Amino acid sequence: MEDVHRWEYVDLPIFQVQDPVRNAGDENGLVEKKVSGERLPELAPFQLAGPMELWIQDAKDMRLSLPHDVDAGELRKVILADGAVVTVKGARSVSLRHPIELPLPLNTTQNGFASGLLTLAERLRHASQTQTQLLSLRIVGPTSLTSPTLNSPPSKLKLKLKRLAPGLVELSSVSKTAISTVHLQGEAPTLLTPDHFTTLWPVTSVNGSHSNLLGLEKLLTSVLGSKAGKEGSFKLLKADVSARTFVKIGFKVEKKLTGNLTEWEAQSQGQLPEWRTKPETMKMHFEVVAKVDGDKFVPERVFQVKPVTVEHTVAPSIFIGNTSMSKVPVVYTPFSPFAL
Numbered sequence: 001m002e003d004v005h006r007w008e009y010v011d012l013p014i015f016q017v018q019d020p021v022r023n024a025g026d027e028n029g030l031v032e033k034k035v036s037g038e039r040l041p042e043l044a045p046f047q048l049a050g051p052m053e054l055w056i057q058d059a060k061d062m063r064l065s066l067p068h069d070v071d072a073g074e075l076r077k078v079i080l081a082d083g084a085v086v087t088v089k090g091a092r093s094v095s096l097r098h099p100i101e102l103p104l105p106l107n108t109t110q111n112g113f114a115s116g117l118l119t120l121a122e123r124l125r126h127a128s129q130t131q132t133q134l135l136s137l138r139i140v141g142p143t144s145l146t147s148p149t150l151n152s153p154p155s156k157l158k159l160k161l162k163r164l165a166p167g168l169v170e171l172s173s174v175s176k177t178a179i180s181t182v183h184l185q186g187e188a189p190t191l192l193t194p195d196h197f198t199t200l201w202p203v204t205s206v207n208g209s210h211s212n213l214l215g216l217e218k219l220l221t222s223v224l225g226s227k228a229g230k231e232g233s234f235k236l237l238k239a240d241v242s243a244r245t246f247v248k249i250g251f252k253v254e255k256k257l258t259g260n261l262t263e264w265e266a267q268s269q270g271q272l273p274e275w276r277t278k279p280e281t282m283k284m285h286f287e288v289v290a291k292v293d294g295d296k297f298v299p300e301r302v303f304q305v306k307p308v309t310v311e312h313t314v315a316p317s318i319f320i321g322n323t324s325m326s327k328v329p330v331v332y333t334p335f336s337p338f339a340l
Helices: 117-131 211-229 262-268
Strands: 045-047 052-054 063-065 077-080 084-089 093-096 102-106 136-140 144-146 161-167 168-173 232-236 240-242 246-256 281-293 295-307
Touching: 045 077, 052 144, 102 117, 102 211, 211 232, 211 246
Parallel strands: 052 136, 063 144, 077 168
Antiparallel strands: 045 084, 052 077, 084 144, 093 136, 093 240, 102 232, 161 168, 246 281, 281 295
16 A cells, blocks of 8 residues: 555465364454454554643553653543643554534645645634633553654753643643744634644644645545635544554456356457467456454455456467468668668
8 A cells, every 4th residue: 555654474374264163153254363462553653732632541551751751640631731742652543532613714725735724723723722622632552642852942852740630630841832833812814824834733743745634635625615615614523543454465266268258358358369269267366455453354445456467479370361471572671871
Protein backbone atom coordinates (compact mmCIF):
# COMPACT_ATOMS: atom_id res chain seq x y z
CA MET A 1 0.00 0.00 0.00
CA GLU A 2 1.18 3.52 -0.67
CA ASP A 3 1.09 4.70 2.96
CA VAL A 4 3.07 1.84 4.52
CA HIS A 5 6.18 2.95 6.41
CA ARG A 6 7.44 -0.44 7.61
CA TRP A 7 7.11 -3.91 6.11
CA GLU A 8 7.47 -7.07 8.19
CA TYR A 9 7.64 -10.48 6.50
CA VAL A 10 6.26 -13.43 8.45
CA ASP A 11 5.67 -17.08 7.61
CA LEU A 12 1.95 -17.81 7.53
CA PRO A 13 0.67 -21.38 7.08
CA ILE A 14 -1.44 -20.54 4.04
CA PHE A 15 -4.10 -23.10 3.13
CA GLN A 16 -3.11 -25.33 6.02
CA VAL A 17 -5.61 -28.06 6.91
CA GLN A 18 -6.68 -27.46 10.48
CA ASP A 19 -7.82 -30.02 13.00
CA PRO A 20 -11.59 -29.53 13.47
CA VAL A 21 -11.36 -31.01 16.96
CA ARG A 22 -8.75 -28.54 18.17
CA ASN A 23 -10.13 -25.56 16.26
CA ALA A 24 -13.87 -25.90 16.50
CA GLY A 25 -15.63 -23.40 14.26
CA ASP A 26 -12.49 -22.63 12.22
CA GLU A 27 -12.77 -25.46 9.69
CA ASN A 28 -12.87 -22.96 6.84
CA GLY A 29 -10.08 -20.78 8.16
CA LEU A 30 -7.60 -19.55 5.59
CA VAL A 31 -4.73 -18.72 7.94
CA GLU A 32 -3.97 -20.07 11.38
CA LYS A 33 -3.11 -16.97 13.37
CA LYS A 34 -0.71 -17.19 16.29
CA VAL A 35 -1.88 -14.94 19.11
CA SER A 36 0.70 -15.68 21.81
CA GLY A 37 3.67 -13.34 21.99
CA GLU A 38 2.37 -11.02 19.28
CA ARG A 39 3.10 -7.31 19.34
CA LEU A 40 0.23 -5.08 18.31
CA PRO A 41 0.92 -2.23 15.86
CA GLU A 42 1.38 1.29 17.20
CA LEU A 43 0.93 4.76 15.80
CA ALA A 44 3.99 6.85 15.11
CA PRO A 45 4.72 9.39 17.89
CA PHE A 46 2.69 12.59 17.51
CA GLN A 47 2.23 15.84 19.41
CA LEU A 48 -0.97 17.20 20.96
CA ALA A 49 -1.48 20.77 22.13
CA GLY A 50 -4.01 22.09 24.65
CA PRO A 51 -6.55 23.13 25.65
CA MET A 52 -8.14 19.68 25.50
CA GLU A 53 -8.77 16.56 27.58
CA LEU A 54 -7.44 13.04 27.07
CA TRP A 55 -9.11 9.87 28.30
CA ILE A 56 -6.71 6.95 28.69
CA GLN A 57 -8.24 3.51 28.27
CA ASP A 58 -5.20 1.47 29.38
CA ALA A 59 -4.49 3.57 32.45
CA LYS A 60 -2.33 0.95 34.19
CA ASP A 61 0.33 1.18 31.48
CA MET A 62 0.39 4.99 31.40
CA ARG A 63 3.70 6.82 31.90
CA LEU A 64 4.48 10.53 32.30
CA SER A 65 7.77 12.26 31.58
CA LEU A 66 7.90 16.04 32.18
CA PRO A 67 10.76 15.76 31.02
CA HIS A 68 11.71 13.27 33.78
CA ASP A 69 9.50 10.34 34.77
CA VAL A 70 6.72 11.22 37.20
CA ASP A 71 4.75 8.69 39.26
CA ALA A 72 1.18 10.01 39.10
CA GLY A 73 -0.56 6.72 39.82
CA GLU A 74 -3.19 5.19 37.58
CA LEU A 75 -4.33 7.97 35.24
CA ARG A 76 -7.72 7.89 33.61
CA LYS A 77 -7.98 11.49 32.46
CA VAL A 78 -5.38 14.11 31.55
CA ILE A 79 -6.26 17.76 30.96
CA LEU A 80 -3.91 19.77 28.78
CA ALA A 81 -4.01 23.46 29.57
CA ASP A 82 -3.59 26.16 26.94
CA GLY A 83 0.04 26.22 25.83
CA ALA A 84 0.89 22.70 27.01
CA VAL A 85 2.25 20.32 24.38
CA VAL A 86 2.89 16.60 24.90
CA THR A 87 4.28 13.86 22.68
CA VAL A 88 2.15 10.71 22.64
CA LYS A 89 4.05 7.46 22.16
CA GLY A 90 2.83 3.87 21.99
CA ALA A 91 -0.82 4.62 21.19
CA ARG A 92 -2.74 2.12 19.09
CA SER A 93 -5.70 4.37 18.31
CA VAL A 94 -7.01 7.86 18.95
CA SER A 95 -10.72 8.64 18.58
CA LEU A 96 -13.19 11.45 19.20
CA ARG A 97 -15.21 10.93 22.40
CA HIS A 98 -18.23 13.07 21.52
CA PRO A 99 -19.40 14.93 18.39
CA ILE A 100 -18.18 18.46 17.73
CA GLU A 101 -19.81 21.21 15.70
CA LEU A 102 -17.67 23.08 13.19
CA PRO A 103 -18.70 26.39 11.58
CA LEU A 104 -18.85 27.17 7.90
CA PRO A 105 -17.88 28.53 5.37
CA LEU A 106 -14.89 26.36 4.55
CA ASN A 107 -12.39 28.88 3.19
CA THR A 108 -10.09 27.02 0.81
CA THR A 109 -7.24 28.49 -1.21
CA GLN A 110 -4.84 27.17 -3.81
CA ASN A 111 -1.70 28.20 -1.93
CA GLY A 112 -0.46 24.66 -1.35
CA PHE A 113 -1.75 24.27 2.22
CA ALA A 114 -5.05 23.15 3.74
CA SER A 115 -6.36 26.58 4.66
CA GLY A 116 -9.94 25.36 5.17
CA LEU A 117 -9.07 22.66 7.70
CA LEU A 118 -6.59 24.95 9.47
CA THR A 119 -9.27 27.61 9.80
CA LEU A 120 -11.70 25.07 11.27
CA ALA A 121 -9.01 23.91 13.69
CA GLU A 122 -8.34 27.47 14.89
CA ARG A 123 -12.04 28.09 15.43
CA LEU A 124 -12.28 24.86 17.42
CA ARG A 125 -9.26 25.93 19.44
CA HIS A 126 -10.91 29.25 20.20
CA ALA A 127 -14.06 27.41 21.37
CA SER A 128 -11.91 25.22 23.63
CA GLN A 129 -10.18 28.28 25.10
CA THR A 130 -13.51 29.85 26.00
CA GLN A 131 -14.84 26.49 27.33
CA THR A 132 -17.65 26.66 24.77
CA GLN A 133 -16.74 23.30 23.25
CA LEU A 134 -13.85 21.41 24.83
CA LEU A 135 -12.16 18.89 22.58
CA SER A 136 -12.06 15.39 24.12
CA LEU A 137 -10.08 12.46 22.75
CA ARG A 138 -9.79 8.80 23.76
CA ILE A 139 -6.41 7.07 23.53
CA VAL A 140 -6.13 3.27 23.44
CA GLY A 141 -2.94 1.37 24.09
CA PRO A 142 0.02 1.42 26.49
CA THR A 143 0.79 5.11 26.21
CA SER A 144 3.44 7.52 27.41
CA LEU A 145 3.05 11.30 27.52
CA THR A 146 6.33 13.17 27.34
CA SER A 147 7.32 16.78 26.95
CA PRO A 148 8.42 17.96 23.48
CA THR A 149 11.74 16.90 22.00
CA LEU A 150 15.07 18.31 23.09
CA ASN A 151 15.15 20.49 19.96
CA SER A 152 12.41 22.65 21.46
CA PRO A 153 13.20 25.76 23.53
CA PRO A 154 13.97 25.08 27.22
CA SER A 155 10.83 26.95 28.33
CA LYS A 156 8.67 24.44 26.44
CA LEU A 157 10.44 21.33 27.67
CA LYS A 158 9.01 21.53 31.18
CA LEU A 159 5.42 20.86 32.14
CA LYS A 160 3.72 21.37 35.50
CA LEU A 161 1.55 18.62 36.93
CA LYS A 162 -1.44 19.35 39.14
CA ARG A 163 -3.46 16.53 40.72
CA LEU A 164 -7.16 17.38 40.62
CA ALA A 165 -8.63 14.02 41.74
CA PRO A 166 -7.61 10.35 41.87
CA GLY A 167 -6.78 9.40 38.30
CA LEU A 168 -7.17 13.01 37.07
CA VAL A 169 -4.27 15.40 36.50
CA GLU A 170 -3.74 18.67 34.67
CA LEU A 171 -0.63 19.47 32.65
CA SER A 172 0.30 23.08 32.02
CA SER A 173 3.29 24.76 30.45
CA VAL A 174 5.82 26.64 32.58
CA SER A 175 5.87 29.32 29.90
CA LYS A 176 2.58 31.14 29.39
CA THR A 177 3.33 31.67 25.71
CA ALA A 178 0.95 29.80 23.48
CA ILE A 179 2.43 27.20 21.19
CA SER A 180 0.55 28.33 18.15
CA THR A 181 1.85 31.34 16.27
CA VAL A 182 -1.70 32.65 15.96
CA HIS A 183 -3.03 34.13 19.21
CA LEU A 184 -6.76 34.57 18.86
CA GLN A 185 -8.28 37.72 20.23
CA GLY A 186 -12.06 37.62 20.11
CA GLU A 187 -13.33 35.93 16.97
CA ALA A 188 -11.26 33.43 15.03
CA PRO A 189 -9.76 34.68 11.76
CA THR A 190 -11.69 33.86 8.61
CA LEU A 191 -8.70 33.74 6.23
CA LEU A 192 -5.29 32.33 7.14
CA THR A 193 -2.09 32.26 5.12
CA PRO A 194 1.10 30.20 5.48
CA ASP A 195 2.70 33.17 7.27
CA HIS A 196 0.31 32.71 10.22
CA PHE A 197 1.02 29.06 11.09
CA THR A 198 2.43 25.83 9.69
CA THR A 199 0.83 23.13 11.86
CA LEU A 200 -2.65 21.78 12.52
CA TRP A 201 -4.17 22.13 15.99
CA PRO A 202 -4.42 20.01 18.10
CA VAL A 203 -2.01 17.66 16.28
CA THR A 204 0.89 20.07 16.03
CA SER A 205 3.14 17.41 14.45
CA VAL A 206 1.04 17.51 11.26
CA ASN A 207 2.21 20.07 8.72
CA GLY A 208 -0.44 22.27 7.15
CA SER A 209 0.85 21.51 3.63
CA HIS A 210 0.88 17.72 4.06
CA SER A 211 -0.46 15.87 1.02
CA ASN A 212 -2.82 13.72 3.11
CA LEU A 213 -4.25 16.83 4.75
CA LEU A 214 -4.80 18.44 1.35
CA GLY A 215 -6.58 15.30 0.16
CA LEU A 216 -8.80 15.30 3.24
CA GLU A 217 -9.75 18.91 2.64
CA LYS A 218 -10.61 18.14 -0.98
CA LEU A 219 -12.76 15.21 0.12
CA LEU A 220 -14.57 17.33 2.71
CA THR A 221 -15.23 20.04 0.13
CA SER A 222 -16.75 17.52 -2.28
CA VAL A 223 -18.97 16.05 0.46
CA LEU A 224 -20.28 19.44 1.58
CA GLY A 225 -20.83 20.59 -2.00
CA SER A 226 -22.37 24.04 -2.35
CA LYS A 227 -22.81 24.35 1.44
CA ALA A 228 -19.04 24.59 1.91
CA GLY A 229 -19.04 28.25 0.84
CA LYS A 230 -22.14 29.35 2.79
CA GLU A 231 -22.68 30.37 6.38
CA GLY A 232 -23.72 27.57 8.67
CA SER A 233 -22.18 24.62 10.46
CA PHE A 234 -21.79 20.86 10.28
CA LYS A 235 -21.27 18.24 12.97
CA LEU A 236 -18.40 15.76 13.06
CA LEU A 237 -19.89 12.62 14.61
CA LYS A 238 -16.97 10.18 14.56
CA ALA A 239 -13.24 10.33 13.94
CA ASP A 240 -10.77 7.52 14.55
CA VAL A 241 -7.09 7.09 13.73
CA SER A 242 -5.68 3.64 14.46
CA ALA A 243 -2.66 1.50 13.62
CA ARG A 244 -3.53 -1.68 11.75
CA THR A 245 -1.66 -4.72 10.52
CA PHE A 246 -2.36 -5.61 6.90
CA VAL A 247 -1.49 -8.84 5.12
CA LYS A 248 -1.35 -9.42 1.38
CA ILE A 249 -2.27 -12.88 0.12
CA GLY A 250 -1.95 -14.00 -3.49
CA PHE A 251 -3.75 -16.97 -4.99
CA LYS A 252 -4.50 -18.50 -8.39
CA VAL A 253 -7.77 -19.93 -9.70
CA GLU A 254 -7.88 -22.49 -12.48
CA LYS A 255 -10.96 -23.45 -14.48
CA LYS A 256 -11.20 -26.19 -17.07
CA LEU A 257 -12.47 -25.19 -20.49
CA THR A 258 -14.95 -27.64 -21.97
CA GLY A 259 -14.82 -26.59 -25.59
CA ASN A 260 -16.43 -23.17 -25.09
CA LEU A 261 -13.65 -20.57 -25.34
CA THR A 262 -15.88 -17.52 -24.94
CA GLU A 263 -14.67 -16.76 -21.42
CA TRP A 264 -11.03 -17.27 -22.37
CA GLU A 265 -11.31 -15.01 -25.41
CA ALA A 266 -12.95 -12.32 -23.27
CA GLN A 267 -10.10 -12.68 -20.77
CA SER A 268 -7.40 -12.44 -23.46
CA GLN A 269 -9.29 -9.59 -25.22
CA GLY A 270 -9.13 -11.08 -28.69
CA GLN A 271 -10.18 -13.88 -30.99
CA LEU A 272 -8.17 -17.09 -30.95
CA PRO A 273 -6.52 -17.68 -34.38
CA GLU A 274 -7.00 -21.02 -36.12
CA TRP A 275 -3.31 -21.97 -36.02
CA ARG A 276 -2.95 -21.55 -32.26
CA THR A 277 -3.15 -24.48 -29.85
CA LYS A 278 -6.42 -24.43 -27.96
CA PRO A 279 -5.98 -23.97 -24.17
CA GLU A 280 -7.39 -26.54 -21.79
CA THR A 281 -7.57 -24.41 -18.62
CA MET A 282 -8.09 -20.75 -17.81
CA LYS A 283 -5.92 -19.30 -15.02
CA MET A 284 -6.71 -16.13 -13.07
CA HIS A 285 -4.48 -14.53 -10.42
CA PHE A 286 -5.84 -12.52 -7.49
CA GLU A 287 -4.46 -10.61 -4.52
CA VAL A 288 -6.24 -9.92 -1.26
CA VAL A 289 -5.30 -7.09 1.10
CA ALA A 290 -6.77 -8.00 4.50
CA LYS A 291 -6.82 -6.23 7.86
CA VAL A 292 -5.95 -8.14 11.01
CA ASP A 293 -8.77 -7.63 13.51
CA GLY A 294 -8.14 -9.73 16.59
CA ASP A 295 -8.20 -13.35 15.44
CA LYS A 296 -9.85 -12.52 12.12
CA PHE A 297 -8.61 -11.34 8.74
CA VAL A 298 -11.08 -8.83 7.28
CA PRO A 299 -10.67 -8.38 3.49
CA GLU A 300 -10.25 -4.74 2.53
CA ARG A 301 -9.55 -5.12 -1.18
CA VAL A 302 -9.65 -8.01 -3.65
CA PHE A 303 -8.36 -7.37 -7.15
CA GLN A 304 -7.18 -9.36 -10.14
CA VAL A 305 -3.54 -9.18 -11.23
CA LYS A 306 -1.69 -10.25 -14.35
CA PRO A 307 1.73 -11.46 -13.21
CA VAL A 308 2.80 -12.78 -16.63
CA THR A 309 2.40 -10.93 -19.92
CA VAL A 310 1.15 -13.21 -22.69
CA GLU A 311 3.40 -13.17 -25.78
CA HIS A 312 2.29 -14.68 -29.07
CA THR A 313 4.96 -16.57 -31.03
CA VAL A 314 4.35 -16.93 -34.76
CA ALA A 315 6.45 -19.02 -37.11
CA PRO A 316 8.00 -17.05 -40.01
CA SER A 317 6.31 -19.32 -42.58
CA ILE A 318 2.89 -18.47 -41.15
CA PHE A 319 3.76 -14.79 -40.83
CA ILE A 320 4.65 -14.47 -44.55
CA GLY A 321 1.84 -16.75 -45.67
CA ASN A 322 4.04 -19.84 -46.32
CA THR A 323 5.73 -18.12 -49.25
CA SER A 324 9.07 -19.30 -50.59
CA MET A 325 12.01 -17.01 -49.81
CA SER A 326 12.82 -16.87 -53.54
CA LYS A 327 9.54 -15.07 -54.14
CA VAL A 328 9.97 -12.52 -51.38
CA PRO A 329 10.65 -9.12 -52.94
CA VAL A 330 13.97 -7.53 -52.13
CA VAL A 331 13.74 -4.02 -50.75
CA TYR A 332 16.84 -1.84 -51.09
CA THR A 333 17.23 0.93 -48.54
CA PRO A 334 18.27 4.39 -49.77
CA PHE A 335 22.02 4.81 -50.02
CA SER A 336 23.57 7.04 -47.35
CA PRO A 337 26.42 9.29 -48.48
CA PHE A 338 27.96 8.94 -44.99
CA ALA A 339 28.26 5.13 -45.24
CA LEU A 340 31.76 3.73 -45.71
